[in-house]
Amino acid sequence: MSNPFNPSITHGLNVIQKILDNDKHTDGGYKVFYNVNFPPTENINGIAVVPQGLRPNTNFGVNPFTTQNGKEFLFIKGGNQHVQVSQKSDVAANLSGYISLTPMRADLTAFDRIAELEEFL
Amino acid sequence: MRILLTNDDGINAPGLQVLEAIARSLTNEKNIFIIAPSGERSGVGHCVSYNAPTQIERISENRYSISGYPADCVLAGIHHVMKDDPPSLILSGVNRGNNSAENVLYSGTIGAALEGALQGITSIALSQYLGPESKKNVKPI
Numbered sequence: 001m002s003n004p005f006n007p008s009i010t011h012g013l014n015v016i017q018k019i020l021d022n023d024k025h026t027d028g029g030y031k032v033f034y035n036v037n038f039p040p041t042e043n044i045n046g047i048a049v050v051p052q053g054l055r056p057n058t059n060f061g062v063n064p065f066t067t068q069n070g071k072e073f074l075f076i077k078g079g080n081q082h083v084q085v086s087q088k089s090d091v092a093a094n095l096s097g098y099i100s101l102t103p104m105r106a107d108l109t110a111f112d113r114i115a116e117l118e119e120f121l
Numbered sequence: 122m123r124i125l126l127t128n129d130d131g132i133n134a135p136g137l138q139v140l141e142a143i144a145r146s147l148t149n150e151k152n153i154f155i156i157a158p159s160g161e162r163s164g165v166g167h168c169v170s171y172n173a174p175t176q177i178e179r180i181s182e183n184r185y186s187i188s189g190y191p192a193d194c195v196l197a198g199i200h201h202v203m204k205d206d207p208p209s210l211i212l213s214g215v216n217r218g219n220n221s222a223e224n225v226l227y228s229g230t231i232g233a234a235l236e237g238a239l240q241g242i243t244s245i246a247l248s249q250y251l252g253p254e255s256k257k258n259v260k261p262i
Contacts, residue, residue, distance in 0.1 A: 012139065052222060
């Protein structure tokens with residue numbers, strides 16, 4: 001690929017226009033925003049509306065090093081970005097040649113645990 | 122449509138130029154404002170300059186750099202640069218590298234879009250996944 005941004009150059013406008021055509025105004029609560037990821041290939045299979053994924057066993061970490069005068073530093077490093085994931089998700093779509101579109105909210109509540117915790121307390 | 126463009130890779134990043142070209146297809150030049158960090162701010166998430174002021178520098182017509190973070194850029198756009206006629210759309214990116222899966226939680230690109238949504242404005246984060254086919258052609262910022 002001559003320019004690594006070619007997928008976003010070619011398809012960015014189309015994706016944004018589709019989002020704007022379907023954006024809904026909502027009153028109250030956390031407003032939805034959109035996360036778009038373009039796959040690392042020019043052979044695009046389409047746009048997939050998918051949830052946020054999770055790469056298994058992939059975490060940020062640190063690389064420590066010590067300077068010549070004895071001071072200790074840490075480089076923060078990311079994990080492997082090309083781990084295959086099985087769940088239907090943004091990362092799985094991207095690695096299969098799809099542009100991922102994920103609607104998101106800032107509300108981080110784990111709604112599936114609320115009833116259980118209420119019962120426990 | 123008035124559009125605010127920002128990113129976390131910095132005001133000179135190639136992905137921001139991609140976004141500028143896209144924005145010119147959506148509205149006229151006068152309605153496009155670019156407010157981006159002065160340099161690389163990847164991995165800062167939704168960080169804001171809460172404990173120290175952030176410097177804003179006008180580079181040219183409708184183009185500004187911010188010494189702080191991507192979310193600062195959104196706040197600067199809505200509440201300072203464009204306060205008399207705020208943006209109706211915020212585009213953040215195009216990020217150098219993917220912001221899928223757990224990367225979402227670290228990304229300054231996402232942090233800017235999140236701040237835009239909290240301010241009630243339609244916001245889209247855009248990122249370019251790099252792979253074996255494309256990574257070798259990316260210059261470090």
